[in-house]
Amino acid sequence: MTRNHSLSSLALCALGALSACGTRSELRIDRFGTQPNYPDGTVILPDGAVIVPDVPSAPIDATPGPDGGPIGPGTDRVDMLLVVDNSGSMTEVQTLLLLKFESLLQALQVPLCGSRSNPNVQPHACDASNMDDVPLNRPLRDLHLGVVSTDLGTPGAMVPGCDDSSRGDHGLLNPIRNGFALQVHLPWAPRRPNAVTAPPGFRPPACNNDPNQFPSFIKFCSNAADPSCDSGTPNASTRSSTTFSDWFKCNAGIFVNGCGLEQPLESAWRALHFHDATSRPGNTSPNAGFLRDDALLAIIVISDEEDGSVRDCDYDQEFSLRSRGAPCEDGKDVFNVSSPRWAHPTNPDLRFYLYQPGDPRDPTWDLDRYINAAPPSARRWNRDFLSLKPGRPDRVVFGAITGVPLELPRRGTAVDYDALLGRPGLRVDDFNQRDSSTAVTGMQGESGPFSMRQANRSEVCSHVVPACRRQGTTFNPMMQCSNAQYMAFPSRRIVEVARRFEESPLCNGQPCRNGLVTSICATNLEGALREIGAKITRRMGG
Helix, strand or coil: CCCCCCCCCCCCCCCCCEEEECCEEEEECCCCCCECCCCCCCEECCCCEEEEECCCCCCCCCCCCHHHCCCCCCCCEEEEEEEECCCCCCHHHHHHHHHHCHHHHHHHHCCEEEECCCCCCCCEECCCCCCCEEECCCCCCEEEEEEEECCCCCCCCCCCCCCCCCCCCCCCCCHHHHCCCHHHEECCEECCCCCCCCCCCCCCCCCCCCCCCCCCCEEEECCCCCHHHCCCCCCCEECCHHHHHHHHHHHHCCCCCCCCCCCHHHHHHHHHHHCCCECCCCCCCCCCCCECCCCEEEEEEECCCCCCCECCHHHCCCHHHHHHCCCCCCCHHHHCCCCCCCCCCCCCCHHHCCCCCCCCCCCECCHHHCCCCCCCCCCCCCCCCHHHCCCCHHHEEEEEEECCCCCCCEECCEECHHHHHCECCCCCCCHHHCEHHHCCEEECHHHCEEECCCCCECCCCCCECCCEECCCCCCCHHHCCCCCCCEECCCHHHHHHHHHHHHCCCECCECCCCEEEEECCCCCCHHHHHHHHHHHHHHHCC
16 A cells, blocks of 8 residues: 655664674674673673684584474574565655664674573573573574565556566565566666655665665675685675675665555565575576575565465465365456455455455465465475475574554563454464454554454545554544554554464474564664564574
């Protein structure tokens, strides 16, 4: 859905300093004080520097444990895929992302600690005065970072604002260079007449306004002695934190003007599976080399709308037969405004909100396409996100900054997903059987009404009741249908994917705790990004 919001000023930040020192990796963390040497050779110096011995990353043991659960060591390598909504309402959010993304990177650089004496103590920030603390993971050493947009076009129909209707950006990494739609609306020089040009300062001076400036993904490495850090491709790999900070902003600052019918889950699937992002020898895919066997995969979705990943049988790859025993039923007709099949007679955007999941008016892929929570013995579809790490479901983390309430319902400290999505049916992983009428709804203080219920159309406006409104704003009933107050809409499908990563018993019969959601309506994304960083860091520990 296209909504316009004013752009806040940018005060671009630099990453925390990382530098190589001889054959050691040194990370300065100012909040640490004097700390003795740790058993693995890690040293925290009185001036706050963390010294980690320079040893190769341990290879994974991919042998599945019971129920396909994980065994094997941790990793200090991360492959991070950012799925960025570039529709018209995302100007302010993208600005906040560029301002605060270093918070996530800093979280990855700081080890979490456990207890030497009590294995039941939860991972926590290391306390320099607590002699019982012991680091659970090494700091991030090696990062691959790739960006895709949520724009997959509108196959079979021409929809205003959706360039390259047949493919959009097609899940290709670095859509500024490789995306088909983005070539029509590059941030600095859009060709579509009604497209908006990114304001001065949105992208740092290091971005030279050349779409070929960067390869498909960028790499950061903190270890000067590791030859895998080196690349002959210009602007591909750096050991400089300042340089990488600018590179990130150049790659993630794709701006707006993208299709307002977003498909974030399918964009991630095409990026990783359809385009084969693995590092296998001989792989000539445009996304090749992004995924490494010994790295943790982190998928981060940033979107303020529901996922509209449409069933396009050109990309089925036997999913329908393998998962449901039926041929693929194409949903592309949902983009045809004159089609009578869907939940709204003419509005394509509302057609992604007003159906009931799984009913004939639902145009989307079943969520088993992205994470199948069935036991491995029962699984027939083997190209979901988990299949990218065979036997290591702990090595895939899914986080989302999306359309959920600012104050999430909780059971203790954990998110109460049953309250957020509604009571489950007989099987908790059957998204289609949830009773969404029991999902949270209410008033967000002075900011106005919110709801996470399915097909909950506003009594006044043409859209559904939003999941949240910009933190700190005041609701005006006389202007509730305008763009004056930023709002995000219920992202129920994205939430369900995060819930499965968090709660489904995929790791030795226990929940992996690898998923989380946070609200895109916050005025500062630092807290959300640090949460995601902490989730990734915990899993880097194995």
